[in-house]
Amino acid sequence: MKKFxxxxxxxxxxxxxxxxxxxxxDNVGRCKNKNENVKKxxxxxxxxxxxxxxxxxxxxxxxxxxxxxDSAGLKTFNLGVSTAGVNYYSVxxxxxxxxxxxxxKSVFMLLSPMTLSEKTDDALNNPIYRYANHPLSAEEYMFLxxxxxxxxxxxxxxxxxxxxxxxxxxxxxxxxxxxxxxxxEMFASKGFISSTKKSxxxxxxxxxxxxxxxxxxxxxxxxxxxxLDLASELERKNIKxxxxxxxxNKLYSFFNAAYLRDYAVFILKIKQHHNFIFVDxxxxxxxxxxxxxxxxxxxxxxxxxxxxxxxxxNDLVELFANK
Amino acid sequence: xxxxxxxxxxxxxxxxxxxxxxxxxxxxVQNLLLLLSSYVFYGWWDYRFLFxxxxxxxxxxxxxxxxxxxxxxxxxxxxxxxxVVINLGxxxxxxxxxxxxxxxxxxxxxxGFKPHIWTLNLILPVGISFYTFHGLSYVFDIYxxxxxxxxxxxxxxxxxxxxxxxxxxxxxxxxxxxxxxxKLRKFDYIYATQGLKQILWGLxxxxxxxxxxxxxxxxxxxxxxxxxxxxxxxxALLFTFQIYGDFSGYSDIALGTAKLFGFELLMxxxxxYFSRDIAEFWRRWHISLSSWFRDYLYIPLGGSKGGTWKKIxxxxxxxxxxxFWHGAxxxxxxxxxxxxxxxxxxxxxxxxxxxxxxxxxxxxxPTVKDVLNMGTTFLLVMFGWxxxxxxxxxxxxxxxxxxxxxxxxxxxxxxxGYVFFYLALFMLIEWWGREGFNPLxxxxxxxxxxxxxxxxxxxxxxxxxxxxxxxFIYFQF
Numbered sequence: 001m002k003k004f005x006x007x008x009x010x011x012x013x014x015x016x017x018x019x020x021x022x023x024x025x026d027n028v029g030r031c032k033n034k035n036e037n038v039k040k041x042x043x044x045x046x047x048x049x050x051x052x053x054x055x056x057x058x059x060x061x062x063x064x065x066x067x068x069x070d071s072a073g074l075k076t077f078n079l080g081v082s083t084a085g086v087n088y089y090s091v092x093x094x095x096x097x098x099x100x101x102x103x104x105k106s107v108f109m110l111l112s113p114m115t116l117s118e119k120t121d122d123a124l125n126n127p128i129y130r131y132a133n134h135p136l137s138a139e140e141y142m143f144l145x146x147x148x149x150x151x152x153x154x155x156x157x158x159x160x161x162x163x164x165x166x167x168x169x170x171x172x173x174x175x176x177x178x179x180x181x182x183x184x185e186m187f188a189s190k191g192f193i194s195s196t197k198k199s200x201x202x203x204x205x206x207x208x209x210x211x212x213x214x215x216x217x218x219x220x221x222x223x224x225x226x227x228l229d230l231a232s233e234l235e236r237k238n239i240k241x242x243x244x245x246x247x248x249n250k251l252y253s254f255f256n257a258a259y260l261r262d263y264a265v266f267i268l269k270i271k272q273h274h275n276f277i278f279v280d281x282x283x284x285x286x287x288x289x290x291x292x293x294x295x296x297x298x299x300x301x302x303x304x305x306x307x308x309x310x311x312x313x314n315d316l317v318e319l320f321a322n323k
Numbered sequence: 324x325x326x327x328x329x330x331x332x333x334x335x336x337x338x339x340x341x342x343x344x345x346x347x348x349x350x351x352v353q354n355l356l357l358l359l360s361s362y363v364f365y366g367w368w369d370y371r372f373l374f375x376x377x378x379x380x381x382x383x384x385x386x387x388x389x390x391x392x393x394x395x396x397x398x399x400x401x402x403x404x405x406x407v408v409i410n411l412g413x414x415x416x417x418x419x420x421x422x423x424x425x426x427x428x429x430x431x432x433x434x435g436f437k438p439h440i441w442t443l444n445l446i447l448p449v450g451i452s453f454y455t456f457h458g459l460s461y462v463f464d465i466y467x468x469x470x471x472x473x474x475x476x477x478x479x480x481x482x483x484x485x486x487x488x489x490x491x492x493x494x495x496x497x498x499x500x501x502x503x504x505x506k507l508r509k510f511d512y513i514y515a516t517q518g519l520k521q522i523l524w525g526l527x528x529x530x531x532x533x534x535x536x537x538x539x540x541x542x543x544x545x546x547x548x549x550x551x552x553x554x555x556x557x558x559a560l561l562f563t564f565q566i567y568g569d570f571s572g573y574s575d576i577a578l579g580t581a582k583l584f585g586f587e588l589l590m591x592x593x594x595x596y597f598s599r600d601i602a603e604f605w606r607r608w609h610i611s612l613s614s615w616f617r618d619y620l621y622i623p624l625g626g627s628k629g630g631t632w633k634k635i636x637x638x639x640x641x642x643x644x645x646x647f648w649h650g651a652x653x654x655x656x657x658x659x660x661x662x663x664x665x666x667x668x669x670x671x672x673x674x675x676x677x678x679x680x681x682x683x684x685x686x687x688x689p690t691v692k693d694v695l696n697m698g699t700t701f702l703l704v705m706f707g708w709x710x711x712x713x714x715x716x717x718x719x720x721x722x723x724x725x726x727x728x729x730x731x732x733x734x735x736x737x738x739x740g741y742v743f744f745y746l747a748l749f750m751l752i753e754w755w756g757r758e759g760f761n762p763l764x765x766x767x768x769x770x771x772x773x774x775x776x777x778x779x780x781x782x783x784x785x786x787x788x789x790x791x792x793x794x795f796i797y798f799q800f
Contacts, residue, residue, distance in 0.1 A: 001347075001512075003512055004510070004512050004516070007516075008519075011778075015779055015782065124790050151329055154786045154789075155786050158787040159787060162783070202549075205550075206542075206737070208542070208546070209538065
């Protein structure tokens with residue numbers, strides 16, 4: 001028995017040391033990382049003195065094209081990151097503020113039914129806090145933002161472990177250096193990820209499995225409160241906060257009625273204290289690249305509509321000042 | 324509590340520690356601890372159904388004693404019937420009530436009756452099919468004078484409720500497990516490490532193989548009307564590996580866990596996809612259920628003795644009942660009948676026991692004939708799984724008709740390359756270790772560094788894929 005216990009302890013101590021220490025190198029070679037979200041983060045400091053910093057998830061980076069805002073005289077950057085919710089918004093905003101000289105005039109935060117669900121801030125598949133200019137360790141992120149994740153700690157570290165090898169491979173094999181303005185397309189697109197694809201039924205079938213679990217989602221009141229807290233924190237720093245929602249194709253149909261009711265109540269609460277822009281356009285499948293994400297044509301229409309709404313909102317006209 | 328859950332990862336070491344540190348010299352305490360742990364394990368899912376488990380345990384314990392102590396055959400038979408009727412009554416009520424109502428009310432209505440029957444929104448108690456069969460085997464064995472009943476209720480309760488096998492088997496026999504329950508268990512290092520390796524391999528089967536296959540098999544089966552034939556072929560192939568990884572993975576974890584407590588459970592899977600004919604497949608697939616039906620149904624019916632029609636009848640009965648045991652759906656009945664059709668030619672031509680040894684025993688590679696036989700058997704089994712997986716009969720028939728259409732020769736619309744990579748690797752390791760009960764034991768001869776590195780890799784793979792949280796398929800049975 002004694003031998004068994006000693007061997008088991010040795011086995012698992014050895015495993016834990018190898019497992020965690022290798023996983024700590026998962027953000028090695030950031031400049032050579034091909035992930036679109038990481039490419040976006042490595043060029044953050046080049047987008048100083050913004051009028052608008054857009055925060056959001058994939059709906060944001062597919063749906064807001066900063067080029068149109070440029071033409072309207074607004075300096076913007078699209079910091080939309082896959083699966084981002086309020087925790088990631090906070091991580092990204094902090095990282096942005098630490099990376100630039102001058103804070104932005106405003107931060108626009110995307111809201112959608114998805115951003116209040118448990119599927120956001122996917123630390124398992126998209127641990128963006130590891131790739132920030134001022135990265136957080138997995139333990140720091142959990143401690144500061146989501147203590148419940150400690151239950152999934154082994155899973156998170158297993159992903160980090162494998163990412164270390166993938167990133168090391170990219171580091172030695174990839175010729176491109178994405179910290180270089182000429183090689184990283186995010187510099188030119190200002191964070192917008194364009195797609196010319198049009199939604200098809202086959203695409204919908206493939207992506208259905210990501211959406212169907214939302215039918216069992218429960219509205220997360222803790223996350224809702226965190227949105228309000230983050231907004232207050234930014235406003236204390238004299239940064240204007242605007243919430244916005246983009247058109248969606250089938251997103252609402254995946255959520256249950258109770259969830260959508262709670263979401264509607266939350267939006268009403270947001271509207272009482274903050275500016276809320278809802279780009280409520282009914283667009284057909286030709287404007288979506290898949291089940292729900294806008295393609296380049298959809299993004300053009302939506303971006304233009306959003307500029308119109310900003311112009312027509314008294315409280316936001318100041319964003320155009322000094323132009 | 325599921326074997327692949329965080330809760331079980333906490334529960335198992337606690338019970339292990341208490342068992343070997345506080346109960347190692349006392350059989351009564353060992354059994355009491357196992358019983359309490361088993362009830363916690365079961366109650367974690369739904370404590371309300373614990374009473375059903377305790378009642379079933381008490382029923383079989385009591386009727387077992389009554390059968391044994393009865394002087395004449397009529398009284399013995401009466402107690403046996405009481406046990407069977409009540410056990411199967413519960414099973415039928417929870418598992419088959421709605422099926423019978425849904426299936427037979429339209430028939431009664433069609434012939435002029437107007438039955439006033441209602442369906443119930445029943446929850447199937449997890450493991451009911453398994454613990455009912457444990458109990459039945461006990462009373463059958465006592466009735467047939469194969470076993471002397473125990474007078475210790477705790478011992479019998481551990482036999483029925485032992486947590487590794489409680490919810491999805493293997494279906495144990497009193498003759499095999501109860502003597503182990505009645506003897507003080509001593510810790511055995513080799514046995515315990517074998518148990519851990521078997522748990523690890525079971526987790527690989529479940530989390531890396533079954534759950535990854537499930538992700539795509541579910542998409543394809545649930546949307547089969549929208550996919551071409553080649554995609555449906557991939558769906559059937561993935562389900563074939565999903566169900567193997569899922570169920571044999573569960574059995575491996577159960578066997579490995581039992582070993583940690585000094586028990587040896589019945590082997591449930593023995594590399595079934597390397598079978599060269601259907602008879603061999605059924606000797607290697609869900610062995611504890613197949614042998615249960617053989618001993619308590621097939622042989623009492625006359626088995627393969629008697630005339631051709633009797634053999635055909637008995638074969639159909641055992642396969643159809645086996646299919647129906649899996650669930651209240653016509654798809655399972657057709658799946659059972661299909662396997663009977665596969666099996667009968669072998670039985671009638673006396674070729675059903677041609678392939679007893681594992682394929683290519685003592686050799687590295689199989690012969691061409693073996694490969695062809697294994698391939699044919701695999702395809703037949705895979706075809707059968709379409710019925711098993713389909714939601715209903717029309718779904719299965721539509722699936723098959725699209726599968727065998729021209730579109731079978733078009734490019735698949737879903738092709739998860741990484742899943743096939745892991746499947747190929749998995750089957751290679753299974754092939755390499757097919758002559759033992761666990762392929763990981765093959766690594767025992769390797770230097771410790773390589774061995775541990777391999778185990779580390781497997782653990783990381785399990786952790787890597789463990790976010791899918793798919794339930795074990797056999798929990799629903």
